[in-house]
Each structure stands twice: as C-alpha cells, then as structure tokens.
Amino acid sequence: MRECVWITGAGSGIGAAMAQAFAAAGYAVALTARRPETLEEVAATLPEGAALIVPGDVTDRPGMQAAAEEIAAWAGGIHVLCNNAGLNIPKRTWADLDWESWDRVIDVNITGALNVIAACLPIMRAQQDGVMIHTSSWAGRFHSPGGVVYGASKHALSDISASLNDQEGRNGIRSTALCPAEVATPLLLKRPGFDASTMAQMIQPEDMAKTALFVAQMNPGISMPEITLAPLRR
Numbered sequence: 393m394r395e396c397v398w399i400t401g402a403g404s405g406i407g408a409a410m411a412q413a414f415a416a417a418g419y420a421v422a423l424t425a426r427r428p429e430t431l432e433e434v435a436a437t438l439p440e441g442a443a444l445i446v447p448g449d450v451t452d453r454p455g456m457q458a459a460a461e462e463i464a465a466w467a468g469g470i471h472v473l474c475n476n477a478g479l480n481i482p483k484r485t486w487a488d489l490d491w492e493s494w495d496r497v498i499d500v501n502i503t504g505a506l507n508v509i510a511a512c513l514p515i516m517r518a519q520q521d522g523v524m525i526h527t528s529s530w531a532g533r534f535h536s537p538g539g540v541v542y543g544a545s546k547h548a549l550s551d552i553s554a555s556l557n558d559q560e561g562r563n564g565i566r567s568t569a570l571c572p573a574e575v576a577t578p579l580l581l582k583r584p585g586f587d588a589s590t591m592a593q594m595i596q597p598e599d600m601a602k603t604a605l606f607v608a609q610m611n612p613g614i615s616m617p618e619i620t621l622a623p624l625r626r
Contacts, residue, residue, distance in 0.1 A: 403430030
C-alpha cells in the first residue's frame with residue numbers, strides 16, 4: 393500500500409506544488425482547503441486515483457478530526473502531514489492594528505495548525521511512525537520588521553514543531569519546520585510595497601515541495617527540526 397500524505401492549504405501555491413511532488417513520488421495524496429473547486433483543479437493535475445479531496449477549514453476542529461479519520465480509512469494511515477495552511481494580511485504593523493484580521497491570523501496559523509496536528513497524532517501513534525512538516529517562515533525563525541502578528545504566529549508554529557520532536561519522538565513521530573523567506577505565491581503579492589517584477593527571483597513553490605519531499609523521505613531515525621531557505625540576495 394502506498395504511503396499517504398495529507399496536505400492542508402492544498403488549493404494553490406506551496407500546497408499545490410507539494411501535491412504534485414508527492415504524487416510524482418508515488419504517494420497517495422489527500423488534499424484539504426476551504427474551496428472544493430481549487431482542490432479539484434489541483435487533483436486534475438495528478439495521476440488518476442492518486443488524490444482524495446477533503447474540503448475543510450483548519451479552524452474547524454471537529455471537521456479536521458473527521459478529515460483525518462476519512463483519510464486514514466482511505467489510505468490505511470497518514471504517514472506524512474504537510475501542515476501548510478496559513479494566512480497573512482495587509483495590516484501588519486502596530487500602527488495598523490486591526491483586531492479582526494489579526495485574530496484570524498492567529499486562528500489559522502496557530503489554532504488551525506494545532507487542530508490538524510491533534511487530528512493526526514492518534515493515527516501516527518498507532519502506526520509508531522509519521523512525519524509532520526510545517527510551513528513556518530523566515531519570520532518564524534528571525535524577527536521580521538513589519539509583520540507583528542504573522543511573525544508571532546510563525547514563531548509559535550516553529551516551537552509547536554519542536555515540541556513534537558521532544559514529546560512524540562518516542563512514538564516514531566518526527567517534525568520539521570520549514571522556514572522560507574520570500575516564496576513566489578499569491579500571499580507574497582499582498583505584502584505592502586512588494587515589487588511583483590521580482591517574483592522569479594524568489595523561492596518557488598516547487599522548491600518548497602522538493603524540500604518537503606526530502607524531509608519525508610529521510611531516514612526515520614533522524615530528526616530534522618528545521619530548514620531555513622532564502623532567495624539569493626542580488
């Protein structure tokens with residue numbers, strides 16, 4: 393039976409690239425995002441029978457639990473989690489404090505990530521095996537000026553990843569935080585003042601996908617706590 397990867401935020405950008413890379417490597421791929429139509433578009437690019445579409449919002453805790461159970465029943469387990477769903481916003485500084493949008497960032501980037509992790513843990517514990525790969529950020533590793541709540545949320549995600557290695561390694565579960573700087577996704581285009589003409593010089597979603605696949609295929613006796621990536625400064 394093929395190993396299974398569950399990818400959240402799979403409807404575009406990094407998540408879509410991860411789906412294509414893992415499917416090409418022979419994984420069964422479960423795709424989650426809020427909009428079913430975007431998942432259908434991604435699934436159409438994958439080999440026939442490789443994908444299971446499981447629409448949902450990571451902030452829906454019971455929904456994520458049900459999704460994990462559906463995926464495990466479909467594939468005989470969940471061997472890799474790409475915990476990729478994330479959110480950033482235009483109002484990023486203390487001068488632009490906007491509680492509604494800041495709360496949403498925390499809900500998605502921290503609580504949503506926790507919901508998906510918690511849904512996978514019983515399955516991976518039973519397997520005594522599993523890899524969790526979290527799309528954190530350069531801003532989750534280093535202070536990034538101008539991104540108050542986003543940076544805080546990604547620092548939290550990186551620490552959550554470290555806690556999994558500390559507490560769940562005994563169950564064969566390994567966790568890695570991917571900490572990229574600028575990635576050429578629609579999210580980057582929303583950054584105030586970003587020059588869209590430089591997109592080709594940024595980290596590409598396919599680079600992130602290759603990195604995630606590398607982590608997933610690492611010797612199961614090795615823990616890789618984090619990987620940082622940055623575009624070459626020209």
